[in-house]
Structures are given as C-alpha cells and as structure tokens.
Amino acid sequence: MKLEGVKVVDLSVFLPGPYLTMAMADHGAEVIKVEPPGEGDPGRHIGVADGPSSVFFRNANRGKKSVVLDLKSDAGRDALYRLCDAADVFVESYRPGVMRRLGFDWETLSARNPRLVYCSISAFGQDGPYRDLPAHDLATEAYAGVLSLTHGRDGVPAMPGMAAADIVSSLHALSGVVMALYRRHATGRGDRIDVSMQHASLAALPNVMGPAMAGRPQPDPKHERTTGGSAFYQVYDTADGRHLVLGGQEIKFVRNLLGRLERLDLVPLCERGPGPHQAPVIEFLRGVFRGKPLAEWMAWFEGMDVSVAPVNTLHEALDDPNLRAQGAILTDDRGREHIAPVVRYALEPARPSLREPGLDEHHSILDDRH
Structure with a gap:
C-alpha cells in the first residue's frame, strides 16, 4: 500500500484530524491515536452505537492503534516525546497555543526530529484575530460565507446536512501531509502545516465567489445558478x-x-x-x-x-446499486457496514482494517518504543 512504513502520531479528536489519519491508515500507515484519560476521544460517545463505540467514531478511526497518555504528567509527556521522535507525521486539532503549553509545538518537536511533518487543523488557523475563538464546523462555515448562500425556501440560512468545513479541511490537510512527505525525499526535512477550517470553507466556493470578487452586491441565492435561480x-x-x-x-x-x-x-x-x-x-x-x-x-x-436524481434517504444511499457495484460499502465480520476508501488504486489498493481501537488497547507499544 502507498503509505506502508509511514508512522503517524495522532492527537486529534472529533472529525477533521481523525478523518485525515484514517485515510492514511486505510492506505497502510501506522497511526497511533493518543487519547486523553477518561472518555478518550469524545467522538467515541457521539451518536448511535452498533458495537463498542459509536458509528461516528469507527467511521473516522478504523485501523488505528490507541494509547492513553496524560500529557500533564512527566511520564505521559516523556512517552509522547518518544513516539514523536520515531514518527513521520504528527497531527493535532486543539486550539492554537495548547500544544505549546504542553511542550509539543512545532519548534520543539522538529528540533528533536527534523524529518517530522507537523499538521495542525483548527477552526481559524494558528494566527489572526480569531485564533483563540471556540468553534466547530457550523460556525466556521458561517464566518466563511457558506451559510449566506445556503437557504431554504423560506429564505433563511439552512443547517447543512454535511460537516463540510470538517471534511474539506481534513482533505486539504491530507494533501498537505502527502506533499510534505514527498518533498522530504529531496530535502530530508519535514514541515509545518497550518489548516484553517474557515479558510478551507472559503476556498470551497470558487464557483460562487464571482459577485463578491468582482465588486458586485451580495447575491440573492434564490436567483443564482447553483442555489435556486435555475429551473434545471x-x-x-x-x-x-x-x-x-x-x-x-x-x-x-x-x-x-x-x-x-x-x-x-x-x-x-x-x-x-x-x-x-x-x-x-x-x-x-x-x-x-x-x-x-x-x-x-x-x-x-x-x-x-x-440529469435527474432521487433525493435518497441514508438507507437508500447505502443500498444504491452504483455504490454497491463499485464496492463502496464494506461489511465487517460483525455485519457492520463501512464506507470504503474513496481513492481506488489499480496496483496498490487500500486494505482498510474494519475495526476501531478500544480505548488504550495498544498501550503496550509504548514499552516497545523505548
């Protein structure tokens, strides 16, 4: 697989970071998910469960290893330093400043391991006036102008059904990590990656930014090409x-x-x-x-x-004959369904592990890495 031999230390939680590192695990990377004591990643407990954890959690964390570390303790920090010293990629999604307070900022880790690719995903980026604001997907989409174009028939901004900021920022981060790993072959050095969910959301609007960038008034969505102004x-x-x-x-x-x-x-x-x-x-x-x-x-x-399509329910989408024919839905040995990796290589296809890690299930690997 494409990423065999790549080691990833993943401190991210919820969706953007975990989705990025799961994609890497699907294609052969060893991903060590470092979780906080107690409940671990909050995603373990969000939404419906069909096994030891929520469907949400397994849809973003399959194929990883889990260790619990208390990063406020000397022992926990020492263990994480050892993991990072041997890693190729480090991913975190905390508010800016948290990693520096804990001693795991880019400058510290790259001084210890110059080949490390260090990726941060945050709501508003590592600098700028919003960097310390709390936010999740919906707020960053609102700041980016996405919701100003996403209206219901009543003309009121509508709640999107997809966590677009989470997923788009995750995919930008994935491309950044892969580009940095590729460049490392020539330079021998890693790099620092800063991905803002707000920025990623704005960048996802190239086809509708015309009026704003051309100095025109804010468009009325119900009259625009892709938001209601066309019968077709x-x-x-x-x-x-x-x-x-x-x-x-x-x-x-x-x-x-x-x-x-x-x-x-x-x-x-x-x-x-x-x-x-x-x-x-x-x-x-x-x-x-x-x-x-x-x-x-x-x-x-x-x-x-x-060009016509039914508005499918989630059940109908999972049973869609085109997706089934392409192998887009996988079933594990427990009978649980999974969405297969989207990227399909002809020569080195992904081999995803359809199992999410139990909390701290792989703690013993810390002893193996002294």
Whole structure:
C-alpha cells in the first residue's frame, strides 16, 4: 500500500484530524491515536452505537492503534516525546497555543526530529484575530460565507446536512501531509502545516465567489445558478412527499425534458441563464412533478438524456446499486457496514482494517518504543 512504513502520531479528536489519519491508515500507515484519560476521544460517545463505540467514531478511526497518555504528567509527556521522535507525521486539532503549553509545538518537536511533518487543523488557523475563538464546523462555515448562500425556501440560512468545513479541511490537510512527505525525499526535512477550517470553507466556493470578487452586491441565492435561480438545478416535490432534483442546466437537457412535456416555449427563458426570469419554468415543473410519486417519475425518466436524481434517504444511499457495484460499502465480520476508501488504486489498493481501537488497547507499544 502507498503509505506502508509511514508512522503517524495522532492527537486529534472529533472529525477533521481523525478523518485525515484514517485515510492514511486505510492506505497502510501506522497511526497511533493518543487519547486523553477518561472518555478518550469524545467522538467515541457521539451518536448511535452498533458495537463498542459509536458509528461516528469507527467511521473516522478504523485501523488505528490507541494509547492513553496524560500529557500533564512527566511520564505521559516523556512517552509522547518518544513516539514523536520515531514518527513521520504528527497531527493535532486543539486550539492554537495548547500544544505549546504542553511542550509539543512545532519548534520543539522538529528540533528533536527534523524529518517530522507537523499538521495542525483548527477552526481559524494558528494566527489572526480569531485564533483563540471556540468553534466547530457550523460556525466556521458561517464566518466563511457558506451559510449566506445556503437557504431554504423560506429564505433563511439552512443547517447543512454535511460537516463540510470538517471534511474539506481534513482533505486539504491530507494533501498537505502527502506533499510534505514527498518533498522530504529531496530535502530530508519535514514541515509545518497550518489548516484553517474557515479558510478551507472559503476556498470551497470558487464557483460562487464571482459577485463578491468582482465588486458586485451580495447575491440573492434564490436567483443564482447553483442555489435556486435555475429551473434545471432545483429540488422538486413529488406526489408522495418525496423529492427529486434536476441537476444539469445544459440546454440539451432543457430541450429534452421540456420537449417531452410539450413546453418548448419555455426554453428561451432557460437560455437566458439563471435568474428571476426562470420563475415560470420553475413553477411549471413544480406543478408537473407534484403529479406523480417519486418512483413513477424515476421510471418515467429512464432512457432520457436529462440529469435527474432521487433525493435518497441514508438507507437508500447505502443500498444504491452504483455504490454497491463499485464496492463502496464494506461489511465487517460483525455485519457492520463501512464506507470504503474513496481513492481506488489499480496496483496498490487500500486494505482498510474494519475495526476501531478500544480505548488504550495498544498501550503496550509504548514499552516497545523505548
């Protein structure tokens, strides 16, 4: 596997850091999860459990080793120093300043181990006026402007269903770690990586930043291309209380659907691009789609060249035939389901361990690393 031989010391909790290090474990890295005494990573206890820990925890921590260390004690700090001295990567997600107070800042660890790649993921980054503010995913998305574009039909900012700031910052951090490891081959030195969830969220808006960067007024989401201003990029109700989406605005899709519905007269409104002028098309399609249940509509669309999709429940998503055919859902020996690694290599595929570590299960490795 791609990361065999890479050793990672992971002090992160909740989602962004653990998701990053799990991806590395899936591809062969040895990840040692260092947890605080007591409950360990709070993610162990968040949400539904289907085994020794929550589904949330195992979805971000499979394949790792767990040790508990009290970093306020001399023994705990000494043990962590030994781990870091032999590590390739160090990951932490505490508020800025915490690692320095404990003696595990970048300067200290890199002086001991110059090859170490040191990665910090935080809400607002290691400097700047917000660095000490407490925040999780939702607050960083709000600061980044994401929620100003994410509205319900009532025009009020809506709660996103995905922890986008967590996941996007995690993937930026993963790319940073891999780039630093690659560069280390030439320089012999590691590097310091600082990933801000706020910054990562802002960077995820390249397709909708036009008005702000061009000096235009704040856009009204309901009139914009991907947030409600297009009839062919829209969520529609069906007769059974379900929903479908049209997800492609190319005029060929517009002509195919409106032609079958015998309303080609509406095509010119779509050819003008998104905006309030598409309201008649949206209202027409809303009336049409309310006329049948979701399953009948999906059957009606079969064979048509139109971008359409059902709004699946989580159960339906896990049972999706395309994902199943690609092996995207794995089942462990307990019958529990897991999402497979997304990156699929032809020559060195991932071999994820479908087991999360028990709290402090691998404490004995500390003795092996003196």
